[in-house]
Amino acid sequence: MFCCPYCEKPGISVSHKLIMSPGSRVTCQTCGEISRVSAPAWLTDIFLGAVMMLASFFVDSELIKLILGSGGFVMMMLLPFIFTPLCKVS
Numbered sequence: 001m002f003c004c005p006y007c008e009k010p011g012i013s014v015s016h017k018l019i020m021s022p023g024s025r026v027t028c029q030t031c032g033e034i035s036r037v038s039a040p041a042w043l044t045d046i047f048l049g050a051v052m053m054l055a056s057f058f059v060d061s062e063l064i065k066l067i068l069g070s071g072g073f074v075m076m077m078l079l080p081f082i083f084t085p086l087c088k089v090s
């Protein structure tokens with residue numbers, strides 16, 4: 001569980017945090033307030049994975065293409081999940 005920015009208690013589930021993007025909202029299971037992720041922070045955190053996936057289109061080696069593509073996808077999922085903070089909907 002992740003801490004809610006309003007009540008600061010673990011009210012946000014792992015599955016909700018994993019699929020969050022700047023357009024999505026999540027309701028705290030403890031206090032009922034609605035949280036979001038900020039677009040600049042989210043874009044910063046997906047940037048490295050996106051670059052790796054894009055780079056995979058421009059290499060000839062199938063092995064390197066597979067490593068860059070799959071590694072980039074995993075990083076695009078994990079880095080925002082771990083590092084992008086939840087913030088209040090103002």
Ligand SMILES: [Zn+2]
Nearest residue numbers: 004007028031
């Ligand atoms: Zn809360």
